Amino acid sequence: MKFTIIGAGAIGGVIAGYLAYHENNVTLVDINQEHIDTINKKGLTIETTHEPIVVRIDTCMLNQLIQLSDKLDVIILAVKSQHTKHVINEIKHLIGKNTVVISMQNGLNEHIIANMIGQDRTIGSFVNLFADYLEPGRIQYGGVGSLYIGELDGKITNRLLDIQNRLKAWGNVQITSNIFGYLWSKLAYGAILTATATVDETMEYLIANHEYRELFVEISTEVLQVAEQLHIQTEAFDDWDPAIIYSPNNKRDWDRIHEQFDLLVKRLQTYKKKKSGIWRDLAVHKRKTEVPNQLEPVIEKGEQFQLDMPLIRKLLNMITELETGKREMNYQNLDKLKTIINP
Numbered sequence: 001m002k003f004t005i006i007g008a009g010a011i012g013g014v015i016a017g018y019l020a021y022h023e024n025n026v027t028l029v030d031i032n033q034e035h036i037d038t039i040n041k042k043g044l045t046i047e048t049t050h051e052p053i054v055v056r057i058d059t060c061m062l063n064q065l066i067q068l069s070d071k072l073d074v075i076i077l078a079v080k081s082q083h084t085k086h087v088i089n090e091i092k093h094l095i096g097k098n099t100v101v102i103s104m105q106n107g108l109n110e111h112i113i114a115n116m117i118g119q120d121r122t123i124g125s126f127v128n129l130f131a132d133y134l135e136p137g138r139i140q141y142g143g144v145g146s147l148y149i150g151e152l153d154g155k156i157t158n159r160l161l162d163i164q165n166r167l168k169a170w171g172n173v174q175i176t177s178n179i180f181g182y183l184w185s186k187l188a189y190g191a192i193l194t195a196t197a198t199v200d201e202t203m204e205y206l207i208a209n210h211e212y213r214e215l216f217v218e219i220s221t222e223v224l225q226v227a228e229q230l231h232i233q234t235e236a237f238d239d240w241d242p243a244i245i246y247s248p249n250n251k252r253d254w255d256r257i258h259e260q261f262d263l264l265v266k267r268l269q270t271y272k273k274k275k276s277g278i279w280r281d282l283a284v285h286k287r288k289t290e291v292p293n294q295l296e297p298v299i300e301k302g303e304q305f306q307l308d309m310p311l312i313r314k315l316l317n318m319i320t321e322l323e324t325g326k327r328e329m330n331y332q333n334l335d336k337l338k339t340i341i342n343p
């Protein structure tokens with residue numbers, strides 16, 4: 001099995017690093033020339049929670065990859081969601097009848113990929129690792145979380161089992177017949193993390209603060225309401241259980257909710273990555289985030305069911321304003337969101 005991993009950042013770097021470390025056939029592809037040059041010269045360094053590992057790994061730039069003509073085998077897509085369409089368009093000629101593309105991304109990119117290359121060539125993945133691109137050649141793998149792969153139609157196929165076996169180089173990768181259950185659950189959880197990115201503060205600190213817990217529950221409820229309308233059975237993972245957060249009749253069990261948030265905070269405290277990828281795009285890279293690509297599809301689907309979703313609409317608007325410099329990161333953003341639930 002030959003892996004081509006497109007996007008050599010936090011997620012692509014970690015997965016490619018472990019696959020290569022365990023002698024799988026891997027090529028890591030990116031558009032960042034300095035990053036690729038450094039990996040070629042010094043290897044890819046992954047700062048784990050224990051000792052760093054340095055891995056020698058084949059690399060190429062995207063513009064070199066697209067010069068090839070042989071069809072690729074297993075492609076792992078680990079770019080931010082806003083780059084999904086562009087990358088798939090660029091590599092379409094390298095996708096044959098036996099090629100599969102695995103989306104290791106947040107959001108619902110699987111639908112986009114399947115529309116472009118077919119559902120039979122698309123595998124879904126839910127990834128809850130905590131990693132950051134630090135500088136050319138260096139990735140921080142700051143926290144271990146779940147990784148699931150699943151066919152979009154829920155079947156447990158031989159190719160899924162083969163890929164799972166290879167990905168064990170990374171760790172305990174699991175297969176699921178309900179990949180969209182995980183992706184929607186992560187969207188609901190991710191919406192809370194998105195809200196934390198409106199303040200220059202750690203995720204654990206903000207989630208620990210009881211003042212914002214009702215807001216976080218309401219934000220994820222808006223996403224989970226849409227999932228419910230779509231008959232998606234959302235799944236629990238890593239101290240996050242949507243069934244505890246979401247109560248269709250507004251009969252919330254606050255003891256259980258606080259218990260779950262407290263466990264989540266404890267978990268986050270053990271991670272080296274303290275702020276979300278969205279915060280990092282805004283505060284460090286000063287570039288557009290993938291929030292529109294994650295929240296707009298939820299809002300569009302919610303509109304079909306006449307759902308209101310005032311919180312995620314406002315949150316999306318705030319992130320857009322943060323991207324364009326019209327807004328600053330501060331607590332007033334969370335306080336403003338709170339006024340939507342308690343005017």
Ligand SMILES: NC(=O)C1=CN([C@@H]2O[C@H](COP(=O)(O)OP(=O)(O)OC[C@H]3O[C@@H](n4cnc5c(N)ncnc54)[C@H](OP(=O)(O)O)[C@@H]3O)[C@@H](O)[C@H]2O)C=CC1
Pocket residue numbers: 006007008009010011012029030031032062078079080081083086087104105106107127128129130131132133277290
């Ligand atoms: N980081 C994390 O802990 C987690 C991330 N995810 C998800 O994983 C996905 C990847 O995120 P992450 O690894 O953090 O992102 P990163 O920004 O760290 O890595 C993405 C890499 O892809 C590169 N890239 C951009 N456009 C292209 C292109 N056209 N062709 C090839 N490479 C390209 C980027 O280069 P450049 O920077 O120059 O644009 C960057 O090096 C996202 O959907 C994210 O939400 C999910 C769970 C956890």
Ligand SMILES: CC(C)(CO)C(=O)C(=O)O
Pocket residue numbers: 106127128129130131190193273275276277278
């Ligand atoms: C917060 C985290 C690491 C959760 O997986 C994430 O999704 C991100 O940073 O984009």
